[in-house]
Amino acid sequence: MSKKVPRSPIFEAVHETAQDLHELGFIDKRAMQKYDALCIAPVPEYTPEQIRSIRNRYHISQAVMASLLNTSVSSVRKWEVGDKHPGGLALKLINILDRKGMDAFV
Secondary structure (H helix, E strand, O other), X not given: OOOOXXXXXXXXXXXXXXXXXXXXXXXXXXXXXXXXXXXXXXXXXXXXXXXXXXXXXOXXXXXXXXXXXXXXXXXXXXXXXXXXXXXXXXHHHHHXXXXXXXXXXX
């Protein structure tokens, strides 16, 4: 099941129903992807300042953040100075850390 943030309680209910129908074989993968796109908000991009702010909020080093995100210290450093931008799984994990805090990683 997708871990993105639902747009609203109504969209969440629609998506959950579609997911159940998909698991039962009534909705194919392509249709489910359309429900994902319609019902689930995309993960936002983070600026270098926002990434640094999230790390500072939880008083963790770049090395600890890299470990939480399963990436290198060099990547975290480059994100914080703007040389690179997180994507894929790292971006989703930054979003989870931002929204739910360190408890989501324990």
